[in-house]
Amino acid sequence: MGAQDAMDGFCRDCGTDVPQAAHRCPACRSPRLARHPELAALSIAHLDCDAFYAAVEKRDNPELKDKPVIIGGGTRGVVSTACYIARIHGVKSAMPMFKALALCPQAVVIRPDMAKYAKAGEQVREKMRELTPLVEPLSIDEAFMDLTGTQRLHGLTPARSLAALARRVEAEIGITVSIGLSHNKFLAKLASDLDKPRGFSVIGQAETLPFLATRNVGSIWGVGKAMQETLAQQGITKIAQLQKMEKNDLMRQFGSMGVRLYHLSRGQDLRNVEPERDAKSIGGETTFTTDIRDPAELEKILWLMAEKVSRHAKADGLAGSTVTLKLKTADFKSRTRAASLSAPTQLAWRLFQAASPLLKREADGTAFRLIGVSLSHLSQAHPEDEAQSLDPDYTRRAKAETAMDTLRAKFGRAAVEQGRVFTGKRAEDDED
Amino acid sequence: MRVTIERSAFLKSLNHVQSVVERRNTIPILSNVLVEATAGKLRLTATDLDIEVVEEVAADVSQEGSTTASAHIMYDIVRKLPDGAQLEIEQADENRLSIFAGRSRFALQSLPPQDFPDLAAGEMTHRFHLSAHELKMLIEKTRFAISTEETRYYLNGIYLHDVTTPEGPLLRAVATDGHRLAQVQLPRPEGAKGMPGIIVPRKTVLELMKLIEDADGDIEVALSSAKIRFTVGALTLTSKLIDGTFPDYERVIPRGNDRKMEVDTRLFAQAVDRVSTISNEKGRAVKLNISHDKVTLTVNNPDSGSAEEEVAASYASDPIDIGFNSRYLLDVTAQFKGATASFHFADAGSPTILRDGDDMSALYVLMPMRV
Numbered sequence: 001m002g003a004q005d006a007m008d009g010f011c012r013d014c015g016t017d018v019p020q021a022a023h024r025c026p027a028c029r030s031p032r033l034a035r036h037p038e039l040a041a042l043s044i045a046h047l048d049c050d051a052f053y054a055a056v057e058k059r060d061n062p063e064l065k066d067k068p069v070i071i072g073g074g075t076r077g078v079v080s081t082a083c084y085i086a087r088i089h090g091v092k093s094a095m096p097m098f099k100a101l102a103l104c105p106q107a108v109v110i111r112p113d114m115a116k117y118a119k120a121g122e123q124v125r126e127k128m129r130e131l132t133p134l135v136e137p138l139s140i141d142e143a144f145m146d147l148t149g150t151q152r153l154h155g156l157t158p159a160r161s162l163a164a165l166a167r168r169v170e171a172e173i174g175i176t177v178s179i180g181l182s183h184n185k186f187l188a189k190l191a192s193d194l195d196k197p198r199g200f201s202v203i204g205q206a207e208t209l210p211f212l213a214t215r216n217v218g219s220i221w222g223v224g225k226a227m228q229e230t231l232a233q234q235g236i237t238k239i240a241q242l243q244k245m246e247k248n249d250l251m252r253q254f255g256s257m258g259v260r261l262y263h264l265s266r267g268q269d270l271r272n273v274e275p276e277r278d279a280k281s282i283g284g285e286t287t288f289t290t291d292i293r294d295p296a297e298l299e300k301i302l303w304l305m306a307e308k309v310s311r312h313a314k315a316d317g318l319a320g321s322t323v324t325l326k327l328k329t330a331d332f333k334s335r336t337r338a339a340s341l342s343a344p345t346q347l348a349w350r351l352f353q354a355a356s357p358l359l360k361r362e363a364d365g366t367a368f369r370l371i372g373v374s375l376s377h378l379s380q381a382h383p384e385d386e387a388q389s390l391d392p393d394y395t396r397r398a399k400a401e402t403a404m405d406t407l408r409a410k411f412g413r414a415a416v417e418q419g420r421v422f423t424g425k426r427a428e429d430d431e432d
Numbered sequence: 433m434r435v436t437i438e439r440s441a442f443l444k445s446l447n448h449v450q451s452v453v454e455r456r457n458t459i460p461i462l463s464n465v466l467v468e469a470t471a472g473k474l475r476l477t478a479t480d481l482d483i484e485v486v487e488e489v490a491a492d493v494s495q496e497g498s499t500t501a502s503a504h505i506m507y508d509i510v511r512k513l514p515d516g517a518q519l520e521i522e523q524a525d526e527n528r529l530s531i532f533a534g535r536s537r538f539a540l541q542s543l544p545p546q547d548f549p550d551l552a553a554g555e556m557t558h559r560f561h562l563s564a565h566e567l568k569m570l571i572e573k574t575r576f577a578i579s580t581e582e583t584r585y586y587l588n589g590i591y592l593h594d595v596t597t598p599e600g601p602l603l604r605a606v607a608t609d610g611h612r613l614a615q616v617q618l619p620r621p622e623g624a625k626g627m628p629g630i631i632v633p634r635k636t637v638l639e640l641m642k643l644i645e646d647a648d649g650d651i652e653v654a655l656s657s658a659k660i661r662f663t664v665g666a667l668t669l670t671s672k673l674i675d676g677t678f679p680d681y682e683r684v685i686p687r688g689n690d691r692k693m694e695v696d697t698r699l700f701a702q703a704v705d706r707v708s709t710i711s712n713e714k715g716r717a718v719k720l721n722i723s724h725d726k727v728t729l730t731v732n733n734p735d736s737g738s739a740e741e742e743v744a745a746s747y748a749s750d751p752i753d754i755g756f757n758s759r760y761l762l763d764v765t766a767q768f769k770g771a772t773a774s775f776h777f778a779d780a781g782s783p784t785i786l787r788d789g790d791d792m793s794a795l796y797v798l799m800p801m802r803v
Binding site: 341354356357384388 | 579580581582583584587608609610611612613679680681683684781783797799800801802
């Protein structure tokens with residue numbers, strides 16, 4: 001294999017080198033070819049799973065394969081993922097369910113099974129880490145990868161390694177992915193979206209400026225609806241316009257965002273791919289079906305959230321010394337209040353005890369739509385240390401919680417419940 | 433009201449009372465100090481509704497009367513006036529208090545004295561006397577262990593109570609935050625017998641320490657199950673008590689810790705301080721590896737490195753490895769006046785007792801940490 005050939009392109013389905021003029025792979029006859037003058041030089045990638053939740057459901061239930069599938073429902077009833085068949089009918093993410101069903105009445109609606117998706121997401125991430133340790137997850141189903149310098153290790157260019165990764169994910173996990181390859185994160189993410197599903201798109205150095213020039217400003221990372229409106233008021237809708245503006249002018253008008261606009265509009269993005277770090281906090285929150293004013297009712301839900309966070313902390317062997325209460329009022333205003341503890345905890349009642357005075361001060365009859373609690377300043381938990389104190393009352397309660405955990409481990413989560421939340425009904429598993 | 437008073441005397445008293453006034457108040461009059469002039473003296477009162485501080489100071493009163501004005505502003509004015517200045521304080525009208533000194537004049541807004549809250553003290557059931565030295569000792573040696581966690585309100589103060597022990601009747605002060613406990617006692621003063629066990633709030637304790645810093649005389653303590661009052665000369669501090677039950681701390685003080693280690697207090701504390709440089713907020717644990725003639729202190733912090741130091745020790749039992757929060761070790765040893773600190777261990781997972789040499793009046797308990 002000559003270096004010149006490697007530059008030309010390869011077949012994404014079998015990896016075979018493809019001569020310059022070919023439209024199909026000479027080996028497997030596949031039309032899915034990767035070809036780009038800079039193919040061998042680019043090493044920053046963005047991988048995005050295609051209609052992830054729906055794809056996992058279709059994998060597990062082949063009957064759904066040719067049907068429109070919508071994942072969603074739950075409390076506020078919105079679409080979280082629509083499969084590509086449902087998308088043909090106009091169903092989109094975040095659309096209210098009633099609207100989605102009006103567009104596509106024959107759709108199969110499935111309530112999300114986060115545990116299942118998390119598992120599949122982690123399997124995909126594992127495969128990515130086989131190629132490079134520099135994997136930066138953005139969410140459950142997408143991540144950046146930096147493959148710089150991996151060619152000697154794998155004996156393949158980053159582009160070929162990525163195509164092989166996509167094949168392995170399809171074969172071994174049973175879902176499809178789209179890959180964007182470029183020279184920085186911003187462009188890699190743009191690229192992965194160009195050719196979905198089962199895509200493989202490349203944006204090289206040479207084409208960066210003209211490619212961006214045609215795009216709308218909304219394509220720029222960090223430019224949301226509000227910023228688009230602000231820019232539109234100045235008559236700026238295309239990235240081409242930003243490319244012609246001076247850095248100082250942009251900075252004067254848009255502050256630090258101006259600097260970002262200047263660089264990103266020119267395809268300059270110096271952010272590194274940062275591998276996954278340890279969790280900084282553990283949180284749990286819930287949005288109510290209808291807004292709640294009653295302090296007692298809020299406190300009850302706070303307890304459930306404290307238990308949830310505690311459950312995660314215990315599962316991860318972590319304890320934290322800062323407890324943060326988060327509330328969102330009916331008119332979408334966020335309130336966060338924090339309390340620090342003298343020692344890290346992972347116990348639900350400690351979390352609750354720290355958060356409930358914070359809640360008492362806020363629950364003055366205001367209607368809230370969301371409550372959450374989180375634990376931060378995390379460190380490795382030492383349950384034995386937590387269970388003993390020079391305050392006998394504390395020790396007693398800590399031991400009571402440990403005993404409840406033991407019962408639950410043996411007989412299930414609903415085996416014991418605190419009187420404050422006991423309803424007599426069998427508790428449904430919440431989504432976590 | 434018309435009063436003439438020397439600056440330094442007024443400043444001193446004003447300083448004593450203004451300290452209790454909160455910087456931010458939703459009730460305006462709580463920012464004020466109540467000024468009452470009667471024959472030959474000025475009486476200053478400030479409160480935060482939980483604590484009330486009153487001080488009387490001699491003054492030349494030419495017209496009696498009373499009013500209230502901002503404590504912090506008045507204090508700042510008097511503080512900035514030149515030393516030796518004579519102040520004339522005058523109530524110009526219902527809404528104004530004037531202060532004249534040399535060529536300066538100030539007019540402060542005032543609020544009616546009848547609106548000033550009175551911390552109704554009620555009947556005091558027990559009265560006794562302590563020397564300023566004794567009271568300072570009770571507070572100084574225990575206050576660091578007071579819990580700051582709002583939810584454990586019953587630990588947010590010093591528990592003061594009367595106990596009978598084989599050594600005789602004692603007045604004992606205890607504070608704990610669950611991780612460390614400090615206990616200091618002295619022979620029970622006359623009048624304290626049968627007193628209710630009371631929890632004196634943290635803020636009261638801190639205010640009191642400021643007030644008795646330079647005191648060296650006798651202090652009268654009067655208390656009931658709801659309030660406590662300290663009288664130091666012309667100054668009285670009255671405070672509400674924490675309405676809660678202090679835990680049965682005696683149950684957690686180990687009795688059979690027979691592995692005793694003695695170290696030089698300063699050398700040990702300095703070593704703890706040095707090795708803990710490596711630790712961070714997340715993990716302040718220092719490991720003590722104790723063998724016959726030495727204790728080895730180690731800190732391991734995966735984020736920054738490790739540290740080790742040896743300190744000579746006298747120890748005759750089986751070697752033991754035990755971890756403590758370095759800050760707690762420093763807090764306790766900082767209380768020690770003697771040359772030797774003694775540790776009494778049971779095992780690596782049980783509370784350890786610390787004492788200041790042979791001083792049996794104070795006892796400290798530390799919970800170990802896994803290391």
